[in-house]
Amino acid sequence: MFVLSGYEYLLGFLLICSLVPILALTAAKLVRPSRRGPERRTTYESGMEPIGGAWIQFNIRYYMFALVFVIFDVETVFLYPWAVTFNQLGLLAFIEALIFIAILVVGLVYAWRKGALEWS
Amino acid sequence: MTLAEGVQLVSTIILSVMMIGAAIGVVLLSNIVYSAFLLGGVFISMAGLYLLLNADFVATAQVLIYVGAVNVLILFAIMLVNKRQDFAPMPKAWVRRGATAMVCAGLFALLSTMVLATPWSFSTTVPSSAGAIKAIGRHFFTDFLLPFELASVLLLMALVGAVILARREFIPESAVTDLQATPLTLPERPRELVPVGGTPSQEESK
Numbered sequence: 001m002f003v004l005s006g007y008e009y010l011l012g013f014l015l016i017c018s019l020v021p022i023l024a025l026t027a028a029k030l031v032r033p034s035r036r037g038p039e040r041r042t043t044y045e046s047g048m049e050p051i052g053g054a055w056i057q058f059n060i061r062y063y064m065f066a067l068v069f070v071i072f073d074v075e076t077v078f079l080y081p082w083a084v085t086f087n088q089l090g091l092l093a094f095i096e097a098l099i100f101i102a103i104l105v106v107g108l109v110y111a112w113r114k115g116a117l118e119w120s
Numbered sequence: 121m122t123l124a125e126g127v128q129l130v131s132t133i134i135l136s137v138m139m140i141g142a143a144i145g146v147v148l149l150s151n152i153v154y155s156a157f158l159l160g161g162v163f164i165s166m167a168g169l170y171l172l173l174n175a176d177f178v179a180t181a182q183v184l185i186y187v188g189a190v191n192v193l194i195l196f197a198i199m200l201v202n203k204r205q206d207f208a209p210m211p212k213a214w215v216r217r218g219a220t221a222m223v224c225a226g227l228f229a230l231l232s233t234m235v236l237a238t239p240w241s242f243s244t245t246v247p248s249s250a251g252a253i254k255a256i257g258r259h260f261f262t263d264f265l266l267p268f269e270l271a272s273v274l275l276l277m278a279l280v281g282a283v284i285l286a287r288r289e290f291i292p293e294s295a296v297t298d299l300q301a302t303p304l305t306l307p308e309r310p311r312e313l314v315p316v317g318g319t320p321s322q323e324e325s326k
């Protein structure tokens with residue numbers, strides 16, 4: 001028996017999806033004219049000349065957003081079972097989940113007040 | 121062997137090869153950005169293995185947390201450092217390499233003997249994941265309610281701690297002045313429009 005019942009469509013999607021880049025690149029290779037040159041090897045950047053390398057230093061502000069994002073990502077994992085069983089659990093669980101979210105909203109307000117979400 | 125078992129076996133083999141190959145790449149590649157992206161590949165193939173083991177909630181959590189958050193954080197940490205340095209060859213590097221190899225081989229031998237010596241209790245029944253997430257949800261809101269709410273407090277603490285650490289409020293004034301003398305963050309690169317065929321000598325002088 002197939003252990004993964006219900007994942008047949010996912011498997012089909014994966015197979016078709018893996019075909020898409022192969023077919024696209026092969027078709028492009030058949031159709032396009034073949035020319036070599038330094039311009040062809042450069043990175044496409046909206047038609048402008050690319051400046052410097054791709055490995056540049058990010059602003060530390062991005063790191064703050066990433067940290068806040070991680071916290072709410074973990075919150076999503078906790079809320080996912082609640083969303084699945086929402087119909088069976090009833091009002092009490094809804095209030096409990098609201099408490100859960102409210103505690104985290106306190107953290108969001110703190111980060112907001114501290115200017116972690118601001119761009120300055 | 122039926123078709124389903126064959127599909128499962130092939131998927132397991134593909135995922136295992138992907139995971140081991142990506143893990144070897146993480147260790148061996150010298151460019152750490154490539155290593156970080158390959159680490160994401162390791163996590164994704166691990167999620168696929170969890171799916172094959174009928175643990176779909178664990179697979180979801182794996183993708184959400186490890187691929188979505190932890191790996192992004194690692195990439196951010198790499199991109200913040202901005203030191204693309206080529207490692208200089210060290211004198212007597214073979215001593216360190218030999219010691220590292222011995223430690224790793226010893227650890228591997230220890231773990232493999234432990235795995236082989238442990239009497240695993242395999243169950244022949246197929247675990248069903250049909251109601252796993254619903255069961256987790258029911259447990260969260262009945263008998264595991266307190267840990268569930270405490271988890272939010274833990275997340276709150278982590279958020280506040282991250283904000284405080286990243287804002288460097290705990291550093292005394294003297295250290296702050298030192299930090300400002302040699303700032304850790306450079307301003308963002310100015311993005312100017314350079315005419316095509318601009319002066320390449322500026323690029324090289326950086």
